[in-house]
Amino acid sequence: MYLFTSFHEPANEGLRLLYSKDGYHWKTTDSIYLKPVIGKDKIMRDPSMLQGPDGTFHLVWTTEWKGGNGFGYASSKDLKHWSEQQYIPAMQNEPTVVNVWAPELFYDDVKGEYIIVFASCIPNRFEKGIEDENNNHRLYYTTTKDFKTFSPTALFLDPKFSVIDAVIVKRAAKDYMLVLKDNTRPERNIKVAFANNPLGPWENISKPFTEKFTEGPAVAKVKNGYLIYYDVYQNKKYGASFTNDFKTFVKADSLISVPDGHKHGTILKVNKRVVQQLKN
Numbered sequence: 001m002y003l004f005t006s007f008h009e010p011a012n013e014g015l016r017l018l019y020s021k022d023g024y025h026w027k028t029t030d031s032i033y034l035k036p037v038i039g040k041d042k043i044m045r046d047p048s049m050l051q052g053p054d055g056t057f058h059l060v061w062t063t064e065w066k067g068g069n070g071f072g073y074a075s076s077k078d079l080k081h082w083s084e085q086q087y088i089p090a091m092q093n094e095p096t097v098v099n100v101w102a103p104e105l106f107y108d109d110v111k112g113e114y115i116i117v118f119a120s121c122i123p124n125r126f127e128k129g130i131e132d133e134n135n136n137h138r139l140y141y142t143t144t145k146d147f148k149t150f151s152p153t154a155l156f157l158d159p160k161f162s163v164i165d166a167v168i169v170k171r172a173a174k175d176y177m178l179v180l181k182d183n184t185r186p187e188r189n190i191k192v193a194f195a196n197n198p199l200g201p202w203e204n205i206s207k208p209f210t211e212k213f214t215e216g217p218a219v220a221k222v223k224n225g226y227l228i229y230y231d232v233y234q235n236k237k238y239g240a241s242f243t244n245d246f247k248t249f250v251k252a253d254s255l256i257s258v259p260d261g262h263k264h265g266t267i268l269k270v271n272k273r274v275v276q277q278l279k280n
């Protein structure tokens with residue numbers, strides 16, 4: 001079974017979850033599992049969740065549009081009872097940082113640690129690009145083994161353009177993909193890059209495989225390949241592309257069904273008992 005983390009605008013209600021048997025057709029549990037109580041704006045956008053080797057679910061999310069230097073974190077054994085919410089000030093050493101957006105979790109099973117990738121804008125840090133300096137994002141990361149101590153935040157990717165919404169995918173040993181949003185005004189679409197290590201260096205950034213005004217990619221490994229979901233935000237709908245090699249992409253909008261109001265999170269595989277407990 002698959003779970004898809006979700007939120008509804010205006011993002012102040014909290015964590016929602018969709019579920020699916022096949023990764024194509026989604027239903028909502030119609031419940032809210034965690035209401036955000038931290039951060040200046042007390043919102044929960046872009047919830048990213050994974051299940052660690054010990055079965056614990058770890059959740060991170062965006063806590064404010066602008067003015068913050070960190071992201072939210074909480075954990076749960078059953079998705080119903082949650083730890084106290086924490087604010088992780090990942091960019092506290094950057095006094096001019098504009099924001100911390102869309103933290104995304106990835107478990108590195110080689111090193112046995114969690115990687116958290118997010119987008120931030122630090123005005124005048126990078127070469128002047130197409131975007132206004134308050135919208136010239138780069139990707140950063142921190143790592144942790146226990147969500148108590150974190151490595152110093154470091155630059156994850158500078159593709160020489162404004163970039164947000166990154167998802168790491170492991171296909172095989174030393175075979176990783178990074179699905180990302182080119183956030184520059186002429187583009188605002190989704191591309192993919194490649195590496196032999198989850199921390200990069202990321203190379204061979206592709207041409208876009210989505211239309212404009214798409215963001216928040218989420219990747220589901222399905223039969224025969226991968227479905228990449230994305231928020232077609234200008235048209236207020238969900239789209240998807242299918243690929244089995246991350247080089248050729250086939251539009252799959254007609255093959256999926258996503259409940260109205262769903263906003264982007266991440267997809268994870270879980271035991272069907274987890275879904276049954278949620279539905280009960």
